[in-house]
Amino acid sequence: MNDASQATPVPEDEAFSPIRWQRDHLRLLDQTRLPHEEVWLECRSPQDVARAIRRLSVRGAPAIGVAAAYGLVLGILCLPSGKDLGKHFNGVIEHLGATRPTAVNLRWALEQGRQVFAGNSDKDAQSVAAALLLWAGQLHSQDVAANRRIGTYGEPLFSAGDRVITHCNTGALATAGYGTALGVIRAAWEAKKIKMVWVDETRPLLQGARLTAWELQRHGIPFRLVTDSSAGSILARGLADRVVVGADRIAANGDTANKIGTYPLAVLAHRHEVPFYVAAPISTIDPTTATGSDIPIEEREAAEVTEVIGTRIAPQGTGAANFAFDVTPAELITAIITDVGVLSPPYLETIQKALLQPKTSKGG
Numbered sequence: 486m487n488d489a490s491q492a493t494p495v496p497e498d499e500a501f502s503p504i505r506w507q508r509d510h511l512r513l514l515d516q517t518r519l520p521h522e523e524v525w526l527e528c529r530s531p532q533d534v535a536r537a538i539r540r541l542s543v544r545g546a547p548a549i550g551v552a553a554a555y556g557l558v559l560g561i562l563c564l565p566s567g568k569d570l571g572k573h574f575n576g577v578i579e580h581l582g583a584t585r586p587t588a589v590n591l592r593w594a595l596e597q598g599r600q601v602f603a604g605n606s607d608k609d610a611q612s613v614a615a616a617l618l619l620w621a622g623q624l625h626s627q628d629v630a631a632n633r634r635i636g637t638y639g640e641p642l643f644s645a646g647d648r649v650i651t652h653c654n655t656g657a658l659a660t661a662g663y664g665t666a667l668g669v670i671r672a673a674w675e676a677k678k679i680k681m682v683w684v685d686e687t688r689p690l691l692q693g694a695r696l697t698a699w700e701l702q703r704h705g706i707p708f709r710l711v712t713d714s715s716a717g718s719i720l721a722r723g724l725a726d727r728v729v730v731g732a733d734r735i736a737a738n739g740d741t742a743n744k745i746g747t748y749p750l751a752v753l754a755h756r757h758e759v760p761f762y763v764a765a766p767i768s769t770i771d772p773t774t775a776t777g778s779d780i781p782i783e784e785r786e787a788a789e790v791t792e793v794i795g796t797r798i799a800p801q802g803t804g805a806a807n808f809a810f811d812v813t814p815a816e817l818i819t820a821i822i823t824d825v826g827v828l829s830p831p832y833l834e835t836i837q838k839a840l841l842q843p844k845t846s847k848g849g
């Protein structure tokens with residue numbers, strides 16, 4: 486096995502899909518080095534993949550899920566001789582699952598991987614790895630297809646000449662390819678509806694300034710980079726028509742966890758009566774999380790706040806809090822754009838209905 490031809494091929498038109506399986510290892514575009522350098526990391530063990538997820542070399546909820554799926558394949562390929570396959574596999578799942586707590590796509594992918602393993606547990610390690618690789622490849626291409634559907638469903642919500650605010654990075658880099666919120670912007674741009682995009686820089690790790698700007702430049706979509714605190718002024722001056730963001734986890738009632746700074750953006754959009762959209766695949770909805778207050782919020786190292794790209798900006802000894810995500814209450818969300826359709830309030834009902842739908846039909 487170890488043959489990429491056994492995995493479902495990912496469409497070649499994904500100019501910067503950040504995840505590639507190559508023969509017997511995983512290649513990840515190291516997003517900590519962008520936009521200055523395009524460096525591909527070679528992951529040959531689940532530990533390599535876990536490290537890449539933890540340090541945000543691969544990031545964005547859907548991309549984390551797909552990378553973890555390939556991490557499970559590597560887990561089997563790295564099986565130490567004489568070790569019990571089942572015990573070893575559970576350990577790999579735990580190791581990968583402990584990397585980032587908020588993005589539910591990680592847990593979703595690992596649970597699917599567990600089922601693939603269970604369906605093949607009577608086979609030898611090589612065959613189990615082959616089955617997992619086939620599944621991981623399918624997950625990979627399904628995510629690209631889901632993002633394209635999100636774009637198709639989201640585009641009609643836009644009008645010609647729209648100026649859009651977005652936060653963090655939700656493009657091809659944050660997914661297996663194409664993007665969620667940025668995919669919607671891309672689809673609306675292709676339909677000639679986008680005048681320009683306001684890109685929040687997204688402190689502390691600057692995913693907007695480093696990654697969204699990088700992607701929009703490549704698509705030729707006009708944008709201006711702004712500090713996160715500019716949104717109030719932009720909205721008050723009537724300089725934006727819509728806000729569209731991604732999600733790391735959507736609770737059963739529609740409350741949505743996303744990059745820190747999303748919630749204040751939603752409050753401001755509401756204050757200025759500007760539509761606020763969340764774009765995410767169904768895999769980001771977690772029906773087992775009842776409300777936003779049940780979503781675990783990742784806290785990262787203080788150094789990410791006291792430093793900017795390795796340069797200290799606060800006095801030595803400064804204590805800092807680094808909440809990586811916040812929760813936007815459902816009542817501030819105009820619509821949730823998914824791969825099965827556009828969901829409107831009341832989300833408790835529309836989400837439940839959407840989760841039961843086949844992926845190719847329209848939701849509502």
Ligand code: MRU
Nearest residue numbers: 544545546655659665731732744
């Ligand atoms: O910490 P990150 O960079 O992984 O955070 C990413 C986000 O918050 C994205 O908006 C979210 O994962 C959706 S990506 C399609």
